[in-house]
Each structure stands twice: as C-alpha cells, then as structure tokens.
Amino acid sequence: MIKNAVASLMVRLHHLPLPRAPPASTYRHHHALRLPRPASASVRPAAAMSTTAEQAVADQKRALRTEVRRALKALSPDQRASEDLAIQTTILNSSWFKASKRLCAYISCYQLREVDTSKILAECLPSNPGQEELTKDLYVPRVEDKNRNMRMLKITTMDDLVKNSMNILEPSPVDASGNDREDVLTASSPVDLFLLPGQAFDRTGRRLGRGGGYYDTFLLKYQELTKEKEWKQPLLVALSYSAQIMEEGVIPVNSTDVPIDALVSSSGVIPISPAALERMK
Numbered sequence: 001m002i003k004n005a006v007a008s009l010m011v012r013l014h015h016l017p018l019p020r021a022p023p024a025s026t027y028r029h030h031h032a033l034r035l036p037r038p039a040s041a042s043v044r045p046a047a048a049m050s051t052t053a054e055q056a057v058a059d060q061k062r063a064l065r066t067e068v069r070r071a072l073k074a075l076s077p078d079q080r081a082s083e084d085l086a087i088q089t090t091i092l093n094s095s096w097f098k099a100s101k102r103l104c105a106y107i108s109c110y111q112l113r114e115v116d117t118s119k120i121l122a123e124c125l126p127s128n129p130g131q132e133e134l135t136k137d138l139y140v141p142r143v144e145d146k147n148r149n150m151r152m153l154k155i156t157t158m159d160d161l162v163k164n165s166m167n168i169l170e171p172s173p174v175d176a177s178g179n180d181r182e183d184v185l186t187a188s189s190p191v192d193l194f195l196l197p198g199q200a201f202d203r204t205g206r207r208l209g210r211g212g213g214y215y216d217t218f219l220l221k222y223q224e225l226t227k228e229k230e231w232k233q234p235l236l237v238a239l240s241y242s243a244q245i246m247e248e249g250v251i252p253v254n255s256t257d258v259p260i261d262a263l264v265s266s267s268g269v270i271p272i273s274p275a276a277l278e279r280m281k
C-alpha cells in the first residue's frame, strides 16, 4: 500500500544505463551491500576483499554523479525555476515544516544546480527586528577541512554568510561581535529537521552526495548525539529535481551512507521511513 502511494507520487523515474545493485529497501536492511567474507584468510585477506568491494561502490558512485551532473546541465532555467518553486512551496505549506522549531538546511548554490532553498531560509530568519519569536533556529554548513569535517553553525541573517573557496556561501566562525557562532553539536536542544542537498536519491531512502562524505559523517555524529541525549531523531528530508530521482537499485550504497526519511520533489513529498510516515501524514 505504501509502495503504491509512493509510486503514485512519482511522475518521472529516470533510467540510467549503469550497473545495478540488487534492489533493497534501505530501511529494512540498510547495509544492502554486504561485503563478502573470504572462506579462509589464506585464500584472500578480508581487508583486501573489502577494499575491492568498497572501490567498486566508489567507482559506481562516481559514474552516477557524472550522469546526474549531465542531466542537471540539460535542465532549462525555466524548468529549474518551476521545480524550485514547487518544491519550496510544498515545504513552506507543510505541517511538518511549520511545526519545526530548529533546523539544519543547506545554502543552495545555483552553479552547482542545487534545488533552491532561498525562500525557505528567508522564512526561517527574522525579516524585521522584533520578529525573532516568529522565527526558527537555523544552522547551516561550514566546511572545516578536506577530512570530512563539517560543522553546522547558527545564523540569524543572510549577511552572516561569506563565499568559500568552493563558491558556496557559508557562515564565518565568529559573528560581527566577535562571538563564536553556536555549533549545533554543542547546542542545548535538538534540531527537529534537516533539509539535505544531494546528487541523486531514490524512494527507498538512498542518497548520493557530492563525494566529500561531509553530510554522511555529520549525520552519523548528530544521530549518535541524539541517542546519547535521548532526544527525538530529526527528520532527514532531501530536496530533489525530478531528474535526480533514480529507480530502486541504481544508487550504490555502503555502510557509511545515512538513509533519508523523506524526499521532496516538484510532484510532492515522498515519505519513506516510519518516522516520516508518522510526522508527514
């Protein structure tokens, strides 16, 4: 029944000429790619075998990123604008977004052909002084190094952002008064929602990023913190153009890939996990 409901929400599934992993529901058995174990260490060392399997997944991911990049380049500005508007309108009108108090979101980069988040960010931040109580706490990514270290820092205005070397807007570590910005990992209360970027997604919850491992590393850390503190897990929602939604099994995954709870495209919301089905009904 869920599958039918999900299928009816999908307008277009893009078929890519790539090697397929066996279809698997990300939620039922997340680690879809089980690394083969050698019968005996003398035949083939386990480390070597896992390296080979991991390398195959990494190669497939790279090939898929190239395909998606090409598909996104082919989108006309009008097509993008119409999907950007539909996706943001869906989110802004949703009960789960309206109810969220604290969120982590990405600052979209037009050149990287990411789904626009500007209207959503504007809705989170106070438009005029004195309206702070109507707003949400907003944390946005800042890359610290090439070693998968990314922080999510609190901003209160778009003026808190500066362009980094990758041409992406991100917060400076200190605010205008010289104070450290609040880091979501040391904040005293939990975020309830993540709005995630990515290169490709599917309706079982798989997400392919840009290859830096920044989000997967961060999400794992945040989920561990949430467990430790006995907080409710945040809802992980990705924003996707239709061309980025893959058929089941096309996206290769490994054990460090964190599955998403839901996907928003121009055709609407696709809830995936039990938590999403509960919070998004």
Ligand SMILES: Nc1nc2c(c(=O)[nH]1)N(C=O)[C@@H](CNc1ccc(C(=O)N[C@@H](CCC(=O)O)C(=O)O)cc1)CN2
Pocket (backbone or CB within 6 Å): 069, 106, 107, 108, 109, 112, 114, 141, 142, 143, 150, 166, 168, 197, 198, 209, 210, 211, 212, 213, 214, 215
């Ligand atoms: N808006 C936004 N902010 C984000 C991310 C993101 O994906 N989107 N990140 C998520 O990790 C982190 C930054 N990571 C990034 C990783 C790669 C590229 C990039 O320009 N990649 C090129 C290919 C570069 C290459 O192949 O050498 C590309 O994808 O076309 C940008 C940001 C944190 N902030």
Ligand SMILES: Nc1ncnc2c1ncn2[C@@H]1O[C@H](COP(=O)(O)OP(=O)(O)OP(=O)(O)O)[C@@H](O)[C@H]1O
Pocket (backbone or CB within 6 Å): 061, 148, 198, 207, 208, 209, 210, 211, 212, 213, 214, 215, 216, 217, 220, 256, 257
């Ligand atoms: N939690 C983690 N711990 C250690 N290594 C990780 C973790 N998450 C990802 N990596 C490593 O980072 C590299 C990039 O991973 P992957 O290709 O899955 O990133 P991605 O999903 O495209 O990027 P992102 O998560 O930033 O959106 C891989 O070598 C992967 O093994």
